[in-house]
Amino acid sequence: MTLIIFEDIVSGDELFSDAFDPVEIDGRYEINCTMIQHKKGADVDTGANASAEEAGEDLEDGVEIVNNVVLSNRLQQTTFDKKGYQLYMKDHIKKLKEHYKQDGEDAVKALETEMMPEIKRILANFKDYEFYTGETMNIEGSLMYLNYREDGSTPFFTVFKKALKSRKVCLLKHSKRVQMQATQEFISVGCNRLTQALAWGADGLAAFGAYHAVALYYPMDPARQGVQATLQGHTNRVNCVAFINRGHELDQRNVAIISGSADKTIRVWKRHTPAGSRDEQGSWVCSAVLEAHSGSVTTIGVVRARSIGGEKDLFATGSGDGTIRIWERKEVDALKDEVTCIQEIQVGKKYAQAIAISYFPGTSSPVMAVGSTDNRVGIYVMNSSQFVKSLSLQGHDNWVRSLDFATYTKGNNESGQSAGSTTKSDLHTLHEGDLLLASGSQDKYIRIWRISPVASMESSADMTVTSGSEGGLTQDMLQSLEEMSRSGTQLSTKAHLVEVSVDSTELVRFSVMFEALLLGHDDWVYTVNWQPARMVDGKYHQPMELLSSSTDKSMMIWKPDTATGVWVNNTQVGEIGGNTIGFYGGLFGPDGRWILAYGYNGAFHIWKNEGNETTDRWVPQVPASGHYSSVQSLTWDPSQSYLVSVSLDQTARLFAPWRHHELGTNKLVSTWHEIARPQIHGYDAQCIAFSDKWTFVSGSDEKVLRVFDAPQTFVRSLAKLTGDESVLADEGSRPVGANLPALGLSNKAVYEGDISSMLEAQESEEYLSQQSFVSTGATPTSLVETMVQPPFEEHLLQHTLWPEVEKLFGHGYELMCVDASHDGAWVASACRAHTPDQAVVRLYNTKTWKQTPTPLVSHTLTVTKVLFSHNDKYLLSISRDRLWSLFERVEDPEAADPYRLVMSNKAHARILWDCSWNFDDSMFGTASRDKTIKIWSKSAKEGTAPWVSIATIKLPEAVTAVEFAPQLVNDTQGRHVLAAGLEDGRIFLFTCLAASPETWTPLGEIPRHMTHVGTANALSWRNVKDQERLQLASGGVDHSVRLYNISLS
Template identity: 35%
Template sequence: MVADLTCIMNVSPEFISIGGNRNPAAADWDEHGSGFLAFGADNCVALWDPLEKDCRGVRALLSGHTNSVNAVKIFPIGTSNATILLSGSADHSIRIWRRLSGEEPPFKTVKILFGHRSAVTRIATLPGSDVFATGASDGTVKIWKLVHDQDFASLEAELLQTITLSPKYFPMTISLATLDETSIVLAVGGTKSTIQIFISKDTQFELAATLTGHEGWIRALDFTRETTKEGSDLLLASASQDKYIRLWRVHRGEELPAISNALSDPALGVLGKSLSNKAHRIKSATAKYSITFEALLLGHEDWIYTASWRHRDGKLQLLSTSEDNSLSIWESDPTSGVWICTTRLGEISAQKGSTTATGSAGGFWIGIWSPDSNSVVSLGRTGSWRMWTYNSTNDIWEQQVAITGHVREVRGLCWSRDGSYLLSTSSDQTTRLFAEWRREGKSSWHEVSRPQIHGYDLNCIDSITESQFLTGADEKLLRVFDEPKGVAGILNKLCNIESKGATELPDAANIPVLGLSNKAIQAVEDDVALENGDTDNREAADPASVMRKSTLNFDHPPFEDHLARHLLWPETEKLYGHGYEISAVATSHDSQLVATACRGSSIDHAVIRLYDTKDWLEIKPPLKAHSLTVTALQFSPDNKYLLSVGRDRQWVVWERNADGAYQLAISNPKGHTRMILDASWANFSQPTFMTAGRDKSVKIWQISGKEAQLKTTVAANSSVTAVACDLGGAEDVLVFAYGTENGEIVTGNAAASSLDQVETSKMDESISPSRTINQLAWRPRKGGNGKQQLAIASDDTSVRILDLLST
């Protein structure tokens, strides 16, 4: 070991961005204790406190599942001393997580249940009971009992019953309720238009009734008591792909309840005549019951994904979310008994079905009440959460700052040249800009702009200047984007980031219908009429083709509807020449050159093309040396060298000659024993670089004359997929980080005088990604606050910023 070397040990997450899974069952809000909203995010469970004043976003990711998390449920134990969380996944397992008050990390896996033979899709719990139910794509519903001691220090789960749905269909929603002192009622719906009602007798559930009426698959079921009085009727809400919500009444006794006035609602028209009020007779061990149709709720224009009850301000209300981009709150009119929609939130009458920046969010998949019932949250197609909070003074629901994130693998990221903001790009076909919102002594990270929304998967990204970047995608070309004035103003106002070069640029950008290129547009004052002179119908115009200046004027991070429509960057150049999907891109440190590569299986396609950023012309001929895909490119800090590595196991150093052109200087056809996946230059006076490979090793090389010497090899536990050197530290110390295929992140350092002696430190699993690391990027210190920070892009769809403190 080298004496007096700094070993980085203290690591803490500064920011985590991750999108939610599009499954209506994949989120739940803890009403006791922690206050966390837990939601499925790829194969993790994310923890977020929406009501936190500091708006810090996702606080932790619970990893353990090996496939997408489809169902998340807080187990109601009625105490704040512990929190029990259940999660079901496409890996066929159910995990039980426990958090004891004051315990770190927030949750630990205490039990894994393997009962289902296919993806677990739903979990239902029952307050005041240890029973819970799970549904899966194997066509079964399983009933479990949680066995625990008083303080939940020991936990077990016992399988009580397996219900095979007959005729076989897949359960998409299940709900449990207490029927009486001896029985529990279970409602199951799924890939049929009927609802099955099961009643427990002793410990076994038996089919008691089948409710008909819906004309599409059942997506949501939820039980509640009509009033808080003891013995009041049970109400069941069922929501379906037929665009309707049906309410059912479970009434105790031989006599049927009075016919609901809602059935004679004139709004039902002809439909009302065909509504059946057939009574379904069921019985428990101690009493007889009837189930009758109560009301039909009309208003949604597309599939309904969730419906959940809440007793709020003395009224019974139902929250529903739909593919039509709306979230509705329903309640019964006190005089007529007719159920009406009292609040409608979201994008009413937006361009339904469109998935581009000019279109809609693609539907609301999840809707959840807050514990105090005065806020609601919803998840959309883009993986972003939205939140509305009720303002009692103005009697209005106001949208609040929520969280956003990628929903597919994050393929690349880069800091702006001065480190003031972070850009990430992903297979979800978006590029996102994250920056630090600074206000009144507080700071928190948010997505502040969505510069690119594309039609192809995006693979790589790099900054050119403080206000310009380029990305490469599966479409075989690269696109260059310039910061618009609108975004520059928001970054200045919210993040204290001064604009550099955006004064001559347009205000904003949009994507034309059927287009892939962001076109520049100008913003107009709010009182300026549109071209047709029709001031009265301004709101009817396509919101993507018109930008009002007030649209870009807000004092908080933008909401999802702004990000998806109004905060694009105009595209200024396209770079052609490659014949296959773009695999790597790098910009010189003086911003004058761009090097790019594409996927290739021959020396003719695995070339490196250079472009001059002044006129965006290609500098020919392309650089030929590799025979397979070039996986990474990087210019040395002084721009004298260009380093390339590839799947052909070789690394190549290209040197700039007197004419400014790059030519092959050194190559090593056997740099690693398997493909090389990444490389990075150190900030040393003597040229030094690192390579990372599939052979589970990181190698440090130093150029001396016309040769490169292997200084040391750092062994890893699995394939190394990313490596990055911190260029902002001391010149005589190499500080680096590497990431592996299984999500491990290791930091290391070595003195320039003794590169053969490297100290390494592996980061804790609780802050490491759960899947492959695709890129690492150290934050430049110029625009930062002096902290040593590392940004991480991973296949688990997360973007993370970690603070590293030297000890």
């Protein structure tokens, strides 16, 4: 049997065959695809049409849903923005012209005639396409364009005919090849420090802005601890996130997520469950991208009401361009939405800071509230499908940062809730269906406004009514009221009338009036959030409970007093101590018994109400955590028990698995968490290396290297959390903990004697005579407590520091890189350099922590990485000067300088970013901005350089991280595996036979939705005993630390 194989003219990759029945249309081929079931690890014949069963509803274990063309031809997905695609096509057409020159000028002209109309069509519908390359991922090769038919579910490929050549072959069975599958084990990332960066959906899913992505997280589900996924698409910081709800009363569900970004766009995301998928949650797809704003999108308003119906969803966005835009969303199919801008409202310099939308009581007519930088709340009424500003509510003295609507319902024992008065005049009595609006401001106060039908008020003529008696007011409240009165702050309860057109025929009058003033916070109020409605005795009920969060480090739950109607602070939660700046946001969970909050440093805080119907008892829970700035470096400890990362957020964070029984069951589960924060610094952290299992060296944007040693409490806690009791053998006579003195940079060790002295001082109240660690807020016993669960943020900040045992001096500028020999004898480091005298590698003896007499000299510009070989025989350095240098260990133990230069090579065209040794030190790789990785091996030939380049791996973007796997994968001959991280965040894996290190082939790319949104700065493999499974950790500029399970078969 013969088969026609269509190959890429440029790269020679096999792209498809006539087994797929390609159809020629106007100079291009169209190839229909099918989503099929495929047994993971099963053999695939290249070029043949994989004819496994089409995707059904139920899948067996080990079976996945794949595109048959991608599977059969081992196509590799890639990405472009529009500008990048245009640049690529410009170069690609040049390559094709060179090929067709041999056929004459007519052939070159025909090339342009056939390709240019299709290229223009692709650019016009650029967002509809996915891009694939051949197996070798040649950056100059041709593309396969994936799109979907009009039904939205049938995929097909397009490829230019002129980019192909064909050949006939006999169909033979191919030999087995290594195949890769990657799954996400863990994601750690902090929340963006913006006041509307978090949203919590009705199904328990929380979405928050994390760098340029939207992170998804289930705070209430212990089985899914940590971030589950990140939605990628934005090209700048995500500022605001919101869920679109639809449904009646408690049957409302989340139908989409909206995100607004500093890239001036809004994206709509929705779940898509492919046919045959067993994943009930499905995957998320970007169903629409909105590009109308000319400034950063800062706020999103979605409809919140008792019932939200219809086929269209209404929402609003505010931007730094001085506009508010009103949008209507309509679902087109499973993958796409049609979103139309129906109105643009110019607000000028009165920028919108918060938007909330609901319906006027008893109608389906929308009302929109807008909090602005003019300190007012604007009320907009929709007439003839356009919002018109009807009122401007005054009272706040600073920017209005948060708004939230709720519909009042009477409880079983209520005849009408009075708010703010002991005299229940009808004017001050809430009626069933009244709409309440809460506003929080930087003036430290919260105001509640009421919107009611005029007919429900006893007298609409007398609209100026003073507030009721002072019953229930505390002395502090009275004092605050007096101060506000002197400063001219409005306390008026004057009602405003608005007329609303209902069904385009009837005009209904509503009153809008100030209802209550909530006093209690000592600093800016950033968010207000009504407790979600719930079922009470089989009826829909909206609790009168309001949650507020503030930069005063507290969150308060407000309720009206049952006797007086005055709103009082019923519950207060928050944080004490630590270098924090309060809360940026806080929300009730969908059942009203959880609170999720986040602060300035991106950390989450969770509380669960474990009380009963009469008493609240809010108990802290284990939250997700992560860096809030770029992760610069990460490494496993020598025993591979835990991972430590350093970041520009000036911290070192330690991650480990928590092995525990699932609540209420005997099922043993393992989830990853941040269990310690060994270093909290005053400089941006850049690099880290372990000199032994319990000691690491870190370098920051200062001239000093700092050495840290694990405290006794950490060793015990690690044993308890991971279940590995063997680590207790190293407990020894370590300090019990460490504390960072006020205004200090060095973590001071705390010993058991210090704890005893502290306890004695507390008894005698002799605080002033104690060490400075008293000022951090740590109690004497907190430093010696062994953790039984991952710590909360407050504990991480104050009680998990490691003592600093040494400082290493010598460098003249900010530190860039550090490494330690595997025998623990030497530490090598380098700093930023603009001259050769600073571009040196300095060595420190770990026995004395003294520098060697002479630094290692070879480079002329900044050394970007230093790396010892596994046997410590060699020290490799790479630099901005495009040079790598190899230093060999001197055998003489008495030699003053332990390493000497043996070779240098200017191997790349651009800066070298990373390097790595393979596990047996027989070769190393260098990664460069020139988009290549070069593999170097010892030369056996006389008269040649000691180390020679044996292979070059080309990639589509600058290579910023490279790492050899720490072992051979399970294969009859053994295979090396190499991971490469790129400047755009993608991670690729390559392999070669141990016997043929000069021949590298791609294993594939870790799925794009799992990898980084920005540059992948660091990679580190975990040495696991299972040779068919590896773990790879990565850190990126997107603030995230990610851990992947890599299965090879």
